[in-house]
Amino acid sequence: MLVSALPHFRAAGYETHVLSTGVDRGGFAPALERAGCVVHHIPFDRRLAFAHRFHRLVAAVKPHVTHVHCERAAPLYAGLAAPSARVIRTIHACFDFTGTLRLRKGGERWLCRRVFGVIHAAPSPSVRDNERHRFMNDTALCPNWYDDSRFFPPTDAERHAARRDLGFAPDDFVVASVGNHEPVKNYHRALQAIRQLPPERRVRFLHVGRPIDPSTGESLPQLAAGLDLSDQARFVGQSDEVPRYLHAADIHMMPSMREGFGMAAVEAMASGLPQILADVPGLADFKGIAPGVVHASPTVNGLAAALAAMSAISDAERRQAGLAIAVAARSRFSTATGVARYVQLYGSSNSC
Incomplete structure (x- = not known):
């Protein structure tokens, strides 16, 4: 900032x-x-x-x-x-x-x-x-x-290139989350929610940030393996290339138990991504910013229901909603x- x-x-x-x-x-x-x-x-x-x-x-x-x-x-x-x-x-x-x-x-x-x-x-x-x-x-x-010189919606060519470089198929439903792993971020429930969706939805979880909680030693890759999600989840660690990872995603999910503001959510909005946000302080503030910003209970069932609904929407509809979200983010948070x-x-x- x-x-x-x-x-x-x-x-x-x-x-x-x-x-x-x-x-x-x-x-x-x-x-x-x-x-x-x-x-x-x-x-x-x-x-x-x-x-x-x-x-x-x-x-x-x-x-x-x-x-x-x-x-x-x-x-x-x-x-x-x-x-x-x-x-x-x-x-x-x-x-x-x-x-x-x-x-x-x-x-x-x-x-x-x-x-x-x-x-x-x-x-x-x-x-x-x-x-x-x-x-x-x-x-x-x-x-x-947010840094509006770095975060903006990709062109179709940029999006296809990002997905290709990261190995995602055209029909994969890529859910990105950006943030370091710690209990308040609630990633363990996000993984359990993804586990509930049927294989035909082709959900792929893309996590950017520290994957291990330094206070407990808990590892997100190990949690994913325990849920048989290793083939569906990718943990890239901390990176200076967050925009590129967001360009490869279909939606952004922030399942936190609380936030002061939700900076990662705003950067993802500016990148043209629909949102699944936990209905908690700091994220509930984004209600009504634009259609395509969905709030859910930060529970396994709440997140799973939101993921199921978002994955059922066509790619064209998600892209259209994401562009409107990006305009709203820029007008408020540039x-x-x-x-x-x-x-x-x-x-x-x-x-x-």
């Missing part, structure tokens, strides 16, 4: 610095630097030395706007940056904190808003509503955007549209 947005931010007068607080700079740091970002790295530490190093960075860079994206230590960043900069914080997930943690997080948001003047933003109505109801925290709605919302929050007269 940031790489695609940098030309728009520069056009509005903004230079972008990025702070990584991970153990290392992160694998995407070189791409950010090639795009024109200045990347700083201060590994997070709960000791006072970390706060001191961050404060020195703020004093050196002198930002007009500090944009916080993390839940961890958000009040620290806001408190140290607020005296000299406008502070925006985007809350990227529907945090379901309860008990004393909920009270503490609500207090942190109050402190940031009322004392430090932080403007909170939410990428989706689901996050906005969760913040309001759980933490009494009002947020500005600023949906995420890079220029998303950046404009944040420039408005930043204050368009500021230049940094």
